[in-house]
Amino acid sequence: MADPLVQSGKRKREEESESTQTPGPRGDKAAVGNGTAASTSFPFSGFRLQKVLKESSRDKIIFLHGKVNETSGDGDGDDAVVILEKTPFQVDQVAQLLLGSPELQLQFSNDIYSTYNLFPPRPLSDVKTTVVYPATEKHLQKYLRQDLHLIRETGEDYKNITLPYLDSQSLSIQWVYNILDKKAEADRIVFENPDHSDGFVLIPDLKWNQKQLDDLYLIAICHRRGIKSLRELTGEHLPLLRNILQEGQEAIQQRYQVREDRLRVYLHYQPSYYHLHVHFTALGFEAPGSGVERAHLLADVIENLEYDPQYYQKRTLTFALRADEPLLKLFQEAKKN
Amino acid sequence: MADPLVQSGKRKREEESESTQTPGPRGDKAAVGNGTAASTSFPFSGFRLQKVLKESSRDKIIFLHGKVNETSGDGDGDDAVVILEKTPFQVDQVAQLLLGSPELQLQFSNDIYSTYNLFPPRPLSDVKTTVVYPATEKHLQKYLRQDLHLIRETGEDYKNITLPYLDSQSLSIQWVYNILDKKAEADRIVFENPDHSDGFVLIPDLKWNQKQLDDLYLIAICHRRGIKSLRELTGEHLPLLRNILQEGQEAIQQRYQVREDRLRVYLHYQPSYYHLHVHFTALGFEAPGSGVERAHLLADVIENLEYDPQYYQKRTLTFALRADEPLLKLFQEAKKN
Numbered sequence: 006m007a008d009p010l011v012q013s014g015k016r017k018r019e020e021e022s023e024s025t026q027t028p029g030p031r032g033d034k035a036a037v038g039n040g041t042a043a044s045t046s047f048p049f050s051g052f053r054l055q056k057v058l059k060e061s062s063r064d065k066i067i068f069l070h071g072k073v074n075e076t077s078g079d080g081d082g083d084d085a086v087v088i089l090e091k092t093p094f095q096v097d098q099v100a101q102l103l104l105g106s107p108e109l110q111l112q113f114s115n116d117i118y119s120t121y122n123l124f125p126p127r128p129l130s131d132v133k134t135t136v137v138y139p140a141t142e143k144h145l146q147k148y149l150r151q152d153l154h155l156i157r158e159t160g161e162d163y164k165n166i167t168l169p170y171l172d173s174q175s176l177s178i179q180w181v182y183n184i185l186d187k188k189a190e191a192d193r194i195v196f197e198n199p200d201h202s203d204g205f206v207l208i209p210d211l212k213w214n215q216k217q218l219d220d221l222y223l224i225a226i227c228h229r230r231g232i233k234s235l236r237e238l239t240g241e242h243l244p245l246l247r248n249i250l251q252e253g254q255e256a257i258q259q260r261y262q263v264r265e266d267r268l269r270v271y272l273h274y275q276p277s278y279y280h281l282h283v284h285f286t287a288l289g290f291e292a293p294g295s296g297v298e299r300a301h302l303l304a305d306v307i308e309n310l311e312y313d314p315q316y317y318q319k320r321t322l323t324f325a326l327r328a329d330e331p332l333l334k335l336f337q338e339a340k341k342n
Numbered sequence: 343m344a345d346p347l348v349q350s351g352k353r354k355r356e357e358e359s360e361s362t363q364t365p366g367p368r369g370d371k372a373a374v375g376n377g378t379a380a381s382t383s384f385p386f387s388g389f390r391l392q393k394v395l396k397e398s399s400r401d402k403i404i405f406l407h408g409k410v411n412e413t414s415g416d417g418d419g420d421d422a423v424v425i426l427e428k429t430p431f432q433v434d435q436v437a438q439l440l441l442g443s444p445e446l447q448l449q450f451s452n453d454i455y456s457t458y459n460l461f462p463p464r465p466l467s468d469v470k471t472t473v474v475y476p477a478t479e480k481h482l483q484k485y486l487r488q489d490l491h492l493i494r495e496t497g498e499d500y501k502n503i504t505l506p507y508l509d510s511q512s513l514s515i516q517w518v519y520n521i522l523d524k525k526a527e528a529d530r531i532v533f534e535n536p537d538h539s540d541g542f543v544l545i546p547d548l549k550w551n552q553k554q555l556d557d558l559y560l561i562a563i564c565h566r567r568g569i570k571s572l573r574e575l576t577g578e579h580l581p582l583l584r585n586i587l588q589e590g591q592e593a594i595q596q597r598y599q600v601r602e603d604r605l606r607v608y609l610h611y612q613p614s615y616y617h618l619h620v621h622f623t624a625l626g627f628e629a630p631g632s633g634v635e636r637a638h639l640l641a642d643v644i645e646n647l648e649y650d651p652q653y654y655q656k657r658t659l660t661f662a663l664r665a666d667e668p669l670l671k672l673f674q675e676a677k678k679n
Binding site: 047089110111118120122267288 | 381382383384385388389390391394397398399400401402403404406408424426428429430431433436437440441443445446447448451454455456457458459460461462464466467468469470471472473474475476477487489490491492493494602603604605606608625626628632633634635636637638639641642645649657658660662
């Protein structure tokens with residue numbers, strides 16, 4: 006199942022949508038609200054590190070797999086995943102800290118620059134800790150860092166490898182149809198062009214809590230069904246694409262006062278679900294999936310299709326696949342032959 | 343001047359190259375080596391927060407501008423910048439921590455998932471602190487988060503706005519020529535194709551410490567002079583570009599055992615210096631500047647030029663500019679007229 010607690014590195018809407026149904030955020034607030042400050046301990050005894058599943062020194066997060074309860078019961082022990090993440094600074098707390106005389110160790114000093122190790126008081130040193138216990142093999146796989154491999158997919162590759170694979174998957178996108186049919190999340194819709202052929206629904210992405218504009222993230226989902234991805238776009242889709250770009254930008258300016266030149270508007274290839282949709286993210290926000298190996302600016306897509314209506318059937322498209330994704334094996338085997 | 347201490351968010355080679363000449367890292371090691379553990383205090387008294395210049399909740403870093411020494415001397419006080427960044431986890435320390443019984447506060451628990459606030463012992467709670475004192479207006483500007491604005495530059499815009507601006511700048515790229523002429527960093531060269539027209543030098547980027555492959559980052563600098571950027575590439579440059587892609591990938595596989603499908607190979611537009619160069623970064627590393635609004639995959643560039651030798655003179659290119667960059671004003675004024 007999707008992990009309802011860890012926010013980082015998620016991609017698939019399916020996971021997001023589950024994550025919003027967990028008590029996660031509510032639970033957090035409640036805990037703060039009624040001040041659940043009682044000290045406690047982990048739901049297991051001991052923790053013998055088996056493996057660092059994943060870590061990021063940039064994000065200050067680490068995913069650990071450990072054996073626990075090895076003393077109790079059968080000496081075999083159980084599996085647990087512990088995720089530690091340092092917390093962002095709170096401005097007011099930091100201001101207080103610097104007003105006082107924090108505990109410092111000088112690292113070095115050079116001209117007007119100096120660096121220190123600062124040891125903050127307890128409130129500033131907390132670490133967000135997530136425990137999955139007992140953890141199954143699926144959890145361990147899910148958190149294990151997977152190597153990425155770049156694929157260069159020609160138009161022929163798409164017809165011969167990717168498309169047959171997608172057709173064999175029968176991935177449900179019922180949740181997309183529920184949005185388009187107003188059976189779900191109707192209250193979240195920011196803008197709609199109801200045209201069946203060239204219209205779309207604009208809705209906040211579930212990764213965005215809508216509390217600050219720094220990480221603004223909305224999705225435009227087209228009403229028209231059967232357009233799997235960028236790869237299937239042709240000149241006939243230009244009216245739809247122009248509507249999404251222009252009306253989407255206007256709606257975001259009206260609702261959030263974010264001008265179009267502050268927005269990154271793009272499609273994913275490969276997308277995480279195969280009903281055409283477009284991402285709108287704040288330009289200053291390095292959104293996951295906005296890298297050159299996955300994102301295609303909608304304005305460029307439109308210009309490419311104006312230039313050659315068959316552009317995306319002909320051209321080679323690049324994308325990264327995780328080492329454990331079946332499609333990667335299919336490409337690797339096809340290359341051999 | 344460039345900031346020798348803060349590692350995050352740097353772009354320009356000029357800064358990098360200065361940064362490597364500071365005692366920064368050596369200083370760090372020395373301090374560790376001879377155990378400079380003596381407590382100390384900031385080189386100023388008091389700290390009245392004036393402004394949060396920049397912060398990132400993802401990176402757990404915050405840049406603060408404060409008034410200091412307001413009591414002493416003329417009551418006017420001085421300016422200081424304090425940069426706080428949480429430190430990455432050390433696996434061994436964390437393993438020790440979990441073996442013991444760390445201090446925990448339960449946030450909430452749901453099925454097999456639970457979250458806690460963990461309050462680590464002193465060694466795990468240190469914060470990397472950088473002080474710039476006294477700070478000049480230039481420092482404050484340098485650290486101040488600047489809004490980004492997206493530009494869509496047509497071929498005409500390049501001729502009429504961007505190129506005249508670049509020509510007016512007379513930016514020195516002597517340091518590039520020094521590398522190509524072996525007057526500097528000759529010992530760092532990983533690979534060279536000496537051909538004057540279609541050759542290049544492959545060298546580790548200064549952002550990469552070469553200690554781990556996770557953030558592998560090399561730069562290919564072409565020998566041929568006068569190619570400012572992607573915008574000036576035509577079909578005649580295809581042999582050069584193919585050499586860089588193929589020989590660069592081969593050299594990296596030989597030296598670092600990183601296969602080509604684990605590499606992101608791309609150009610920047612706009613680049614940070616106007617002598618054609620190509621970036622090679624580890625696919626798993628979200629390198630600064632690898633976003634869709636700045637990066638162009640070399641393989642795509644080659645295919646576009648095969649498709650139309652004038653592709654990059656004709657097409658609209660998108661890039662982001664900081665609010666304080668003069669080129670942005672030029673584009674905004676040009677739009678008005």
